[in-house]
Amino acid sequence: MKMLLAMACALLLANPVLAKDAAPLAEDPVVEARLVKISTELRCLVCQNESLAGSQAELAQDLRREVRDLIKQGNTDQQVKDFLVSRYGEFVLYRPQLKPSTWLLWGGPFVLLIVGLAVLVSYLRRRSRLIGETPLSEAEKQRAEVLLKGDQA
């Protein structure tokens, strides 16, 4: 029993030592906040559907370290992104820059919306032309009146 107790105590003592092994989460909260902000908009090239912020790939960890260093050196967010684009290409940006080769990408949805609206308008116009004026005949009028009166009763 004593032996067990001693072992339990030893385990308890060992715990704080283990806890120390965890790396500091954030050395500088401001830098870390900017790191997260920038890296959520950057693509991890190893697992392409993950952002740099969310990926545990080794390259992503290295790139986060690189971004952190660039921030600490006093680079603006744009300069950090420009650095990564100059190395890995525009593919790393989840939000592509607006330029001639991306006009279609940015404008495409609006073009489709306008095309859709034009089709809708022309369809509605054509349909309203098809529905001609057909006045009620005398017999139909009487029947309608009977129905309406019957409803009131």
Added chain:
Amino acid sequence: MNRFLLPLGIFIVLVGFLAVGLTLNPREVPSPLVGKSAPDFKVPQLHDGAASFSPQEMAGKVWLLNVWASWCVSCREEHPVLNEFAKTGVAPLVGLNYKDKREDGIRWLARFGDPYLLSAFDLDGRVGINYGVYGVPETYVIDKAGVIRFKQIGPVTPAVLQTKIIPLVQELNK
């Protein structure tokens, strides 16, 4: 007849796009570094930690930089091709041992053959980041002025060597 023509046309265009999309490899991201100067660096060599290597030492030569690691499976697949290439003496081949343990890298070369003039030792992957490395192995063809002319992502195959790299090196050496 006419009312089917438009949807059919749209369908065919869509199928065309999808068919092309199927043949593309999403892992092949065009490198913005092709046509730009190779980023400079200075790191220790793999075999001799006291000696260093910088791309400036290769100025005036057309050379190949091959990024490899002992933990990289595709590198092993690629290695015999590089060994054969080194024998032809078409261009000097410099290795960049990427995020590896020194002893692992040395042992790997001893086991599978060393086609490299020398291997630079990029322990923390910073040189790799500067070269836009994201999938080892990667190979760069760098011209006499230090400009990157070609980048192969993934293993160099005999076909790539024969149709792209060797003709390009010969062209650049003229």
